[in-house]
Amino acid sequence: MKFFIDTANLAEIKEANDLGILDGVTTNPSLMAKEGITGAQNILDHYVTICNIVDGPVSAEVISTDFEGIVREGEALAALHKNIVVKVPMILEGIKAIKHFSSKGIKTNCTLIFSAGQALIAAKAGATFISPFLGRLDDISSNGLDLIAQIRGIYDNYAFDTEILAASVRHPMHIIHCAELGSDVATCPLKAIKALANHPLTDSGLAKFLADYEKGNS
Numbered sequence: 327m328k329f330f331i332d333t334a335n336l337a338e339i340k341e342a343n344d345l346g347i348l349d350g351v352t353t354n355p356s357l358m359a360k361e362g363i364t365g366a367q368n369i370l371d372h373y374v375t376i377c378n379i380v381d382g383p384v385s386a387e388v389i390s391t392d393f394e395g396i397v398r399e400g401e402a403l404a405a406l407h408k409n410i411v412v413k414v415p416m417i418l419e420g421i422k423a424i425k426h427f428s429s430k431g432i433k434t435n436c437t438l439i440f441s442a443g444q445a446l447i448a449a450k451a452g453a454t455f456i457s458p459f460l461g462r463l464d465d466i467s468s469n470g471l472d473l474i475a476q477i478r479g480i481y482d483n484y485a486f487d488t489e490i491l492a493a494s495v496r497h498p499m500h501i502i503h504c505a506e507l508g509s510d511v512a513t514c515p516l517k518a519i520k521a522l523a524n525h526p527l528t529d530s531g532l533a534k535f536l537a538d539y540e541k542g543n544s
């Protein structure tokens with residue numbers, strides 16, 4: 327399973343990249359705003375900075391909602407760097423744009439996926455990735471992981487190439503369940519990635535090994 331980090335924070339991106347297990351980055355307008363990145367040129371520059379840190383797909387989201395606007399914005403984003411993936415909202419104008427981008431070899435991430443039907447038409451349009459939002463479904467007492475399983479089944483039935491990019495991941499168990507279900511990618515907060523490494527028996531076992539080494543060598 328590929329690990330992406332879900333942030334526009336450069337320190338977190340560098341820290342995750344330094345672990346050596348990072349495959350890509352996702353951002354969205356809210357994550358950019360959280361880092362104080364505003365203004366069209368600053369946002370474009372920030373995408374390039376991220377691309378220069380991580381050698382893998384970097385999702386950059388359009389803010390247009392009409393076909394022509396999405397295409398114009400997406401083509402400009404794609405021209406920034408070879409690793410840019412144009413993030414397009416799951417709306418009918420977005421589906422048309424994904425089809426257009428697909429025919430031009432521009433990679434896309436169809437975002438705000440909350441149902442299997444949405445995942446199906448995004449794959450039909452040729453999306454490179456689709457982003458089902460697990461946490462936001464859980465937040466409304468629905469089951470985000472059930473959606474991942476449903477989409478995995480549909481994509482496997484027809485051998486769609488579109489990759490399932492589990493998004494809105496909130497904690498390490500989301501990542502583990504996504505791996506069990508065969509999600510191609512999980513995009514995660516740094517905290518959730520780091521939490522995968524934690525186990526109290528590892529900590530106590532290591533402390534004992536080090537203490538015994540000290541005893542034997544003092």
Ligand code: E4P
Pocket residue numbers: 332352353354437457459461462493494495513
């Ligand atoms: C990533 O592509 C999504 O934009 C992100 O995971 C949304 O996460 P949130 O529901 O925590 O805002």
